[in-house]
Amino acid sequence: MTQSIFLYSIIMLLTALSWFKDRQKTKKALMKAKNMLVKLAPELLAILLFVGLSLSIFTPETISSLIGDQSGVVGVFIASFIGSFAMLPSFVVFPLADTLVDNGAGLVQVSAFIATLVSVGFASLPMERKIFGKEFTYMRNLSAVLMAFVFSFVIWVVLPWL
Structure with a gap:
């Protein structure tokens, strides 16, 4: 305030x-x-x-069970899946991520959610395919998903040291 x-x-x-x-x-x-x-x-x-x-x-308990710290790799996949299909503007992503963490989501899982939300666009795939072509679109989205996993893994490894 x-x-x-x-x-x-x-x-x-x-x-x-x-x-x-x-x-x-x-x-x-x-x-x-x-x-x-x-x-x-x-x-x-x-x-x-x-x-x-x-x-x-989704109560805090539900969020915690789906994408909380204890959800591990499965939670990272769930968060990545949701992030890949969600269509939210970038300026909403970080306040939403903060709200998720406040309600029990794990930082590693939220990092996967953020990374896929801003870089993967499965919902806009048809339009992107028309503009950039099939091969480029699929490779870009696949590499974005893989980088989201790498990013989450790095956070998973670094987080205990902080």
Whole structure:
């Protein structure tokens, strides 16, 4: 809460400074920001709804049993599978990952989820295949999945040392 107040205070201070320096540019910037917010609002609301419903359906115990620390390699595969098919914007991934960890997910499993979520696109495979071709699309997605596993393995090995 304190961080939010601090950040909002800085934003208001910098906006006020900008306003006094050049009102026209500041008005233009505020209008652009408002337009971006209006365009993103439906997506943000859908994501909030998705996360809220998911957390109401999947209790912390369920999340912990599926992708918790004790789920091991099976949890990494489950998280990778979900991440490979989910279509979420990148700016939502890290807050969602934090929420998952807070609800019992393991860091190694969440790292696999994040890596596949941002790099693998099975849901958009048909469109990608049309644009880039079959061979490139399949190789790119396969290498992204493999790198997600390598990334998770590295975290699995390094995490106990931290």
